[in-house]
Ligand SMILES: Nc1nc2c(ncn2[C@@H]2O[C@H](COP(=O)(O)OP(=O)(O)OP(=O)(O)O)[C@@H](O)[C@H]2O)c(=O)[nH]1
């Protein structure tokens with residue numbers, strides 16, 4: 001057994017109800033997908049252990065409620081975040097139109113020291129639906145928005161088919177680690193051999 005330093009990275013996932021925030025996280029952390037829709041109430045988090053640039057990282061990913069009536073916690077817990085993941089459904093235009101609002105609300109509540117440099121990432125989810133034939137938002141439109149918002153990285157994903165999910169969250173971890181100016185590090189006694197991933201969850205409802 002040995003003691004190793006870990007960096008805790010807090011990530012907030014935002015977007016309209018039904019875009020697939022919970023499904024993306026569940027696919028990423030638990031490698032599971034369910035067709036059934038169960039609205040998130042309040043906020044919940046999952047954690048995943050990663051090795052990034054030879055650093056041990058604990059990614060604490062906060063899932064939030066898209067439905068306004070379930071947003072009981074407001075935006076108070078956005079504070080201290082190291083990255084914000086914005087999710088929309090490529091098949092539903094209004095879920096993209098609200099991205100400006102989610103972006104600005106996040107900055108308002110999180111109040112990072114330099115809002116112009118705070119890392120966001122945009123995910124266009126459900127690209128599997130109807131083989132892309134019911135798409136409402138083109139990749140170009142999404143990319144143009146990202147460029148207009150200080151070059152936010154953009155990924156197209158499918159939580160259902162596990163398409164690009166790992167790559168997207170790996171990128172989240174990298175930019176969160178890179179941005180982190182005041183590291184939350186802690187020591188934990190762990191076996192010398194590091195498991196690929198560990199997970200746990202908690203609820204702040
Ligand atoms: N076809 C398809 N369906 C998806 C995908 N991701 C999520 N879904 C479905 O979309 C519905 C909503 O997914 P959720 O992950 O619960 O959405 P959410 O964004 O967490 O919604 P709230 O908790 O209300 O904010 C569920 O029925 C999922 O099965 C996807 O990539 N493809």
Ligand SMILES: [Mg+2]
Pocket residue numbers: 021022023038039040063064065066
């Ligand atoms: Mg949810």
